Amino acid sequence: MQIDKLISGLDLTSYIEQFQSFFSREENLYIQGDQELHYRYIKALDKLEFNTPPKVSDFFTIKNHLKKHGVLQFEQIFELVKVVRYFRYFKNKNLECIIGEWVEKIEIPQKFLEVEKYFDIQGNFEENLDENLFGLGQKIKEQKNEISSSLKRLMGSQKLSGYLIDTQIHFINNEECLLVRGGFNHVLKGAVVGRSTAGFFYVAPDVILKSKEKIRFIEQERQAIFYTYAKDFSKILEELLPFINFIDKEFSKFDNYQARVLFARSKNLQIIKSKNHKNIVLKEFIHPALHQAKPISVNFEKNILMVTGVNAGGKTMLLKSILAAAFMAKYIIPMKLNDVKSEIGTFKDIDAIIDDPQNVKNDISTFAGRMQQFSQIFLKKQALIGVDEIELGTDSDEAAALFKVILDDLISRGQKVVITTHHKRLAALMADRDDVELLAAIYDEKDRRPTYEFMQGIIGKSYAFETASRYGITHAIVDEAKKVYGDNSEKLSLLIERGSQLERELKHKHKQVDEKLEELSKKELALKDEREALHKELEREKLKLKASYEEAINEAKKAARGGDIKEIHRAMNKANQKLPQEQKTELKRPYDFKVGDEVKYHSQSGIIVSMKAKSDATIDINGMKVRVKTKHLTPTKIIKQKPKTDIRVNVEKKAGLTCDLHGMRGDEACEVLDKFLNDALINGWDEVLIYHGIGTGKLSHAVKEFLKVHPKVKKFEDAPAHMGGFGAKVVSL
Known part of the structure; x- marks a missing residue:
């Protein structure tokens, strides 16, 4: 069965067996129907204290006997009695929640009570x-x-x-x-x-x-x-078959609810369900198969998550954890994680390509088996796929090109894929896509062991040589392998990692600029809308003003036609009242403060010595400098600013952020380094990167000694792993 294979592949077999032991009878893991409604009932039940339901058998055989007018045994009848009595127990609790509303709607027929009364609590017949x-x-x-x-x-x-x-x-x-x-x-x-x-x-x-x-x-x-009683009881229950079908279905639902609640309580787990999106955000998730494991936190919102890095660093278990969390959320199975900060999307299918598919019996190779597995993925839609060691079984360069195209096609089909790989080439080919997330397993170079933690946005090294040493391969063999591998290969790996990181950083900055431009466009549209609204408001006010003037003129004309002087004055007064009254407004232009102005701040007098923008100023009050808002200042006397001499030094910017000393002698490298640091100081940089390589260590020693005595070097340290590690120095100026 496909689901059993998935459970086994994700190392969930023992965990699911423990979970299923909490059911009163054998049930499917998936609850048919509205998952949101089921989740509401589960959470409501989780807030209640209740007795565990009795173990009961399936009603399939019982219902078939009744349909064929058969005679049930007392043991079979008592199975029905146990279920009905359990629901009556809940009805008697008079719960004021959706669980109480649900069980209250279950009406137990009077005829069933005629059968039930003949059985005691252990199921013995009341003779x-x-x-x-x-x-x-x-x-x-x-x-x-x-x-x-x-x-x-x-x-x-x-x-x-x-x-x-x-x-x-x-x-x-x-x-x-x-x-x-x-x-x-x-x-x-x-x-x-x-x-x-x-x-x-x-x-x-x-x-x-x-x-x-x-x-x-x-x-x-x-x-x-x-037997006579059994026949009579069976005849009554045959008439109650619709009720038995109903109570059987309701108990199956309740059994699914209570099993999840009691299982979560027994292991201090959290109950969450999948949400209506395709993102996976895990916070402090622990895979059930691991003991004393580091909690996993990962943000998987893009189409592809590519996990690279150190061997035995937890990549495969991270893949299994992501798929296991999605599987358990889909089936509302309790798990260990931070349920407040975690979100898991909904996926129609979840599939894992983890084990080596090589099969001697069927004459199929590892790579051929992998291709068979991938061909099945293309038939699925909106699935979550996990592929461990994607390059398994074939040439790395060919595999990188092939799997790059395969992954592009899977993305176009709406699939979401988690991949572990050691192929930097494949990672570099995929890294330029916005819908690909990189994740690297971190290696502690000081302790020379994996940390089982992950960093987003970079391609990680496999640390094959270090892993081999840690697991017992002699240093002589490892050192010889490093010579065969060569410095050029190491540099190429560093360039791929660094180039990928810089490209992603550039894309991120472009994205930020695009977001800023979009925000400015929205503000521009808002200002246009506001201007149009003000224009319409002005037109309405003009029309109101015109109407007021016309009404006033009509009143004056009416008074003039009357001929009575007093009546004319009264009409004119009335007309004047209807005219819009003039409002005197005094416009104040804000004073433009400058450095050197003499001002008053509350009751103290002072002089502006510096300004930050137009709203903030620093004033000197009797030798004490105070930073204030210009709106709180009053100008008193303006003092002309003393002329200042502006000296600018034009220096040709030849320095870069990095200095590569590979292949140089010690004295030559120090001379180049000295000029590089001088240029960096003139250009205003406070941190630079120097590459000297590892080699024999002579060049590294010369660089360290030079940096120790340089007057403008504050500190220096080995670069991070992705920036050169022991073969580079990060220098603070």
């Missing part, structure tokens, strides 16, 4: 509710007492006492027996039903056969009554 059964039960007790008395009388017999091993009544194959030694047949008639380890005989005496026969007849009569 005291039937007079005949109760009477037959008493008769059986009487016969058993008679058997016990007969056996005790036998054991008290002097004839048999010499043959008895002990004075106990043994039950062998459901038969009451005495344990006796050989020769018992002279004094005891009975059937041998077994032998002890010491060679003695278990004998069922004939004196109790009559009582046993009576019990057998009584039991037959009881079983006939039980």
Whole structure:
């Protein structure tokens, strides 16, 4: 089964088995229906205290028997009773939440109560509710007492006492027996039903056969009554088949909910579900197969996540962790992570290409097997794919070109892919895409071991030589391998890593500029909209003003036609009131402060000695300098600024941020380095990078000694791994 293969490939088998042990009966991992609604019920149940549901069997066989008008056994009927009683237990809790609303809607038919009352809490039939059964039960007790008395009388017999091993009544194959030694047949008639380890005989005496026969007849009569009840119960339950189908479905849902809640509580896990997007953001995630592991935090929002870096640095487990988290979120399986800061998208399919597909039986190579696996991926849509060691099984240069095109095609199909690789060429080919995220496993060069941590945005080294030494390969072999590998190959690797990093940094800066331009465009559009709104407001005010003037003129004309002087004055006053009143506004132009102005700040007088922009100024008040806002200043007396002499030195900028001393002698390198540092100081740089290589160490020693005595060097240290490591120095000036 595909899901079982995925679970095994992601090292989740043991974890899923533990999870499934919390179910009351065997259920599918995936809950059919609205996942958002299921998640709400799970979170609501997680807030409640409740008893664990009983273990019950599947209702498939029970429902088929009822459909065919069959007769159920009491054990099967009790399985139904257990489920109904558990739901009644929840109904009696009177919960005020969506769980309470849900169970409240479950109506238990009265007819089912007629069946349920005949079973006690352990599932035994309540015989005291039937007079005949109760009477037959008493008769059986009487016969058993008679058997016990007969056996005790036998054991008290002097004839048999010499043959008895002990004075106990043994039950062998459901038969009451005495344990006796050989020769018992002279004094005891009975059937041998077994032998002890010491060679003695278990004998069922004939004196109790009559009582046993009576019990057998009584039991037959009881079983006939039980069968009658079973037929009656089955007939009632057949009529209640729609209710049984309903309660079966509801219990399956509840079983899925409670298993997740109780499993999370037992291991202090978090319950999250996948969200309606394609991003994966994990914070402090711990894979279930790891013990005392470092929590993983990764941001996988792009189409491709390419993981490079040190061997045995945790790349494969990171891949499995990302896929495992997506799988568990899809199936709402509890996991260990920071649920507040983590988000996991929804994927139709999740697939892992991890193991070596080589198969001798089918005559298939590693690379051919990989191609078969990739051909299946092309058939999927909106899937999350994990590929471990993508270059496995073929030439590295050919593989880089092939897998570059394959990954481009997968991106166009909407797939999301996590890859681990040691191919710097493939990583460099993919690094120029905006939808590819690089992640490098970090190596601690000081302690010479992986840190099991990751850094985004760079291509990592594999540290094959260091890993070989750490796992027991002799230094002589490793040193010889380094010579074969050569300095040029090492430089090429550094150039690929550095070039990829610079390219991604440049793209990031371009993206920031584009975002700034877009923001400015939005502000420009907003200003245009504001200007248009103000223009419309001005036009409305003009129309209102025109209407007011026309109304005032009409009032004046009306008064003039009346001829009465007093009436004319009253009309004119009324017209004047309707005219818009003039508002006197005094516009203040902000004073343009300059250095040297004499100003007043509250009750103190001072002089502006410097300014930052137009809003901030530093003033000198009786020898004390105070930085204030210019809006709090009042100009008093303007003092002409003294002329200043501006001296500018034009220096040809020949220096760069880096200085490469490879291949130089010590004295020659010091001379070049001295000129480089002088140019860097004139150009205003405070940090530079010097490449001297590792080699024999003479050039490195000369550079260190020169830097120690240089008066303008504050400090220097070995460069980070991706910038040259021990073969370079970062110098602070």
